Amino acid sequence: SAENGSRLWLRYSTDGNATISCNKQSPMLDIATTELRKAWKGMPVTLILQRNKETRALGEEGYCLLTSDNGQKITITSAGERGLLYGAFHLLRLQDTGAENFSKLNIKESPTYDLRILNHWDNLDRSIERGYAGRSLWDWEALPSTLSDRYADYARANASIGINGTVINNVNASSQILSTEYLEKVKALADVFRPYGIRVYLSINFASPMQLGGLSTADPLDKEVIAWWKNKTKEIYRLIPDFGGFLVKANSEGQPGPCDFNRTHAEGANMLADAVKPYKGIIMWRAFVYSPSDADRAKQAYLEFQPLDGQFRNNVIVQIKNGPVDFQPREPYSPLFGAMPKTAQMVEFQITQEYLGFSNHLAYLAPMWKEFFDFVQPSSLKAMAGVANIGTDANWCGHPFAQSNWYAFGRLAWNPELSSGAIAEEWLKQTFFDAHNPQHAPIAHEVWQMMMQSREAVVDYMMPLGLHHLFAWGHHYGPEPWCDIPGARPDWMPSYYHKADKAGIGFDRSHTGSNATAQYPDSLCHLYDDINTCPDEYLLWFHHAPWNHTMQSGRTLWDELCFRYDRGVQQVRSFQRKWDLTENYIDMERFKDVQSRLKIQARDATWWKDACLLYFMEYSGMRIPYDIERPI
Numbered sequence: 096s097a098e099n100g101s102r103l104w105l106r107y108s109t110d111g112n113a114t115i116s117c118n119k120q121s122p123m124l125d126i127a128t129t130e131l132r133k134a135w136k137g138m139p140v141t142l143i144l145q146r147n148k149e150t151r152a153l154g155e156e157g158y159c160l161l162t163s164d165n166g167q168k169i170t171i172t173s174a175g176e177r178g179l180l181y182g183a184f185h186l187l188r189l190q191d192t193g194a195e196n197f198s199k200l201n202i203k204e205s206p207t208y209d210l211r212i213l214n215h216w217d218n219l220d221r222s223i224e225r226g227y228a229g230r231s232l233w234d235w236e237a238l239p240s241t242l243s244d245r246y247a248d249y250a251r252a253n254a255s256i257g258i259n260g261t262v263i264n265n266v267n268a269s270s271q272i273l274s275t276e277y278l279e280k281v282k283a284l285a286d287v288f289r290p291y292g293i294r295v296y297l298s299i300n301f302a303s304p305m306q307l308g309g310l311s312t313a314d315p316l317d318k319e320v321i322a323w324w325k326n327k328t329k330e331i332y333r334l335i336p337d338f339g340g341f342l343v344k345a346n347s348e349g350q351p352g353p354c355d356f357n358r359t360h361a362e363g364a365n366m367l368a369d370a371v372k373p374y375k376g377i378i379m380w381r382a383f384v385y386s387p388s389d390a391d392r393a394k395q396a397y398l399e400f401q402p403l404d405g406q407f408r409n410n411v412i413v414q415i416k417n418g419p420v421d422f423q424p425r426e427p428y429s430p431l432f433g434a435m436p437k438t439a440q441m442v443e444f445q446i447t448q449e450y451l452g453f454s455n456h457l458a459y460l461a462p463m464w465k466e467f468f469d470f471v472q473p474s475s476l477k478a479m480a481g482v483a484n485i486g487t488d489a490n491w492c493g494h495p496f497a498q499s500n501w502y503a504f505g506r507l508a509w510n511p512e513l514s515s516g517a518i519a520e521e522w523l524k525q526t527f528f529d530a531h532n533p534q535h536a537p538i539a540h541e542v543w544q545m546m547m548q549s550r551e552a553v554v555d556y557m558m559p560l561g562l563h564h565l566f567a568w569g570h571h572y573g574p575e576p577w578c579d580i581p582g583a584r585p586d587w588m589p590s591y592y593h594k595a596d597k598a599g600i601g602f603d604r605s606h607t608g609s610n611a612t613a614q615y616p617d618s619l620c621h622l623y624d625d626i627n628t629c630p631d632e633y634l635l636w637f638h639h640a641p642w643n644h645t646m647q648s649g650r651t652l653w654d655e656l657c658f659r660y661d662r663g664v665q666q667v668r669s670f671q672r673k674w675d676l677t678e679n680y681i682d683m684e685r686f687k688d689v690q691s692r693l694k695i696q697a698r699d700a701t702w703w704k705d706a707c708l709l710y711f712m713e714y715s716g717m718r719i720p721y722d723i724e725r726p727i
């Protein structure tokens with residue numbers, strides 16, 4: 096049945112048999128105790144809401160899990176209800192992953208980030224921008240009077256991994272979302288989410304005062320505009336007292352913004368920040384800006400935002416995509432991180448696989464996000480946002496393995512120090528395998544390896560060695576490095592990025608080119624700027640390298656390119672073989688689903704390799720080495 100995928104990682108049995116008690120009652124605590132009553136099979140558990148020195152130090156969301164009474168009883172203690180909810184899910188996760196000896200639990204947890212937020216790019220017509228798992232969960236027609244069961248299921252899944260905020264509409268926002276009619280619907284969702292510890296946020300259209308309010312301007316310094324936002328904010332908080340705040344995409348890809356009125360991003364953000372301030376709301380202001388200009392696209396966010404450092408109110412967080420271009424399979428980190436010491440910053444990751452094979456390709460993304468954290472100190476950030484991959488599909492995310500990315504995002508937002516391997520293991524045990532059955536272990540390990548190699552495989556068969564944006568026009572799925580649409584924006588054309596010619600391939604972003612390398616801290620700048628020290632994985636991001644350039648492997652660039660594309664294809668085939676091992680261990684439905692998606696992935700990988708190599712071969716004038724698979 097479709098049930099197999101729909102239960103996500105929360106597949107634990109419902110034959111709990113333990114005594115569960117709590118020293119207080121509330122809707123949230125009821126959820127925590129109900130979860131434990133359903134599934135916990137160990138010793139009695141007591142949830143204790145208690146403010147003391149220890150619990151206060153862990154915060155409202157932190158908790159202690161402790162075995163007490165000589166190993167007879169478990170207590171979960173927290174200063175806040177949310178801490179108890181998270182503690183309950185933690186205990187169930189331990190049971191499900193077979194990880195702990197419950198006779199001596201002594202765990203203290205608190206999240207690294209206070210804000211752990213999903214961004215839904217959901218439109219009001221229920222289409223989802225870059226969504227590959229059905230339609231939007233939010234049934235606007237039926238809201239507010241009819242509530243789908245999936246709202247609570249969604250909130251529960253988020254709570255189980257610590258996600259505590261959701262921006263429910265697309266950053267390309269319709270101003271309609273702020274109409275009273277829609278706000279009533281948003282309130283209905285917020286009411287469902289609240290006992291799961293989840294706050295609602297909205298993406299807003301900066302021109303709402305004009306589009307919705309009938310004003311003649313949306314100038315952030317205009318008195319009427321300021322008053323309009325104040326009133327609107329008041330209306331929202333009357334309906335949703337714990338409303339989180341606004342997410343804003345301004346002056347980006349055609350969206351309106353303060354620059355339309357000759358104001359800065361800071362002036363726009365601050366006006367909204369002042370409106371939500373009395374209610375403790377925040378503004379997440381996106382730095383995803385670029386325009387068709389002479390400046391290298393990869394430099395533009397930095398050029399526009401870095402000079403504004405120190406000008407933002409303290410309830411504004413600048414939300415920056417992990418890389419300087421746009422969610423490519425691999426990018427260096429965005430140099431804007433760390434370049435605005437007086438401004439709160441947060442990272443935006445993309446969970447939905449816009450550039451990573453949609454819901455057809457298996458790509459476990461935690462290694463990509465961890466790579467970002469190799470360069471950016473987790474403590475330098477205020478929050479983490481992830482563009483959701485969730486829709487109305489019975490299994491929520493399209494590809495059964497895409498669930499692991501939702502899961503991993505939540506776990507890393509809670510604790511970015513967790514390793515991607517540990518998260519994958521946790522997820523697999525909860526989702527596919529029985530942690531208590533020793534026969535499952537070797538198979539689970541094979542599948543774990545597949546997950547751990549999967550993102551690198553995508554990089555290899557799509558865009559190795561720092562290549563980026565070779566996608567076909569518009570859909571961002573297949574390859575089209577040759578794409579050339581006369582009159583179209585050059586920065587939306589693959590040739591803008593790969594710059595292949597007879598001399599070589601890659602974008603010169605060193606001091607002899609766009610000098611984007613200079614935006615990085617000195618040590619990295621030097622490393623990246625010199626073609627002889629630039630790491631292979633970023634080579635063609637930062638350099639236009641000659642075809643016969645010697646790579647770290649000793650191969651020429653051309654041979655290395657062929658080798659990487661081929662390696663990606665071979666990897667996917669090895670995934671197919673690994674997956675086939677699971678046939679007798681998991682349900683047929685999910686087995687077949689993943690099996691057939693891997694077939695598509697293997698076919699697509701070959702398509703990418705052949706398309707790119709045959710195209711680039713025209714420039715390199717070199718042969719595809721004999722020891723790799725020839726194009727078909």
Ligand code: GCU
Nearest residue numbers: 224225266267344383421449
């Ligand atoms: C990408 C994506 C768009 C999205 C934009 C954004 O360019 O293709 O669909 O709107 O990012 O993040 O704002």
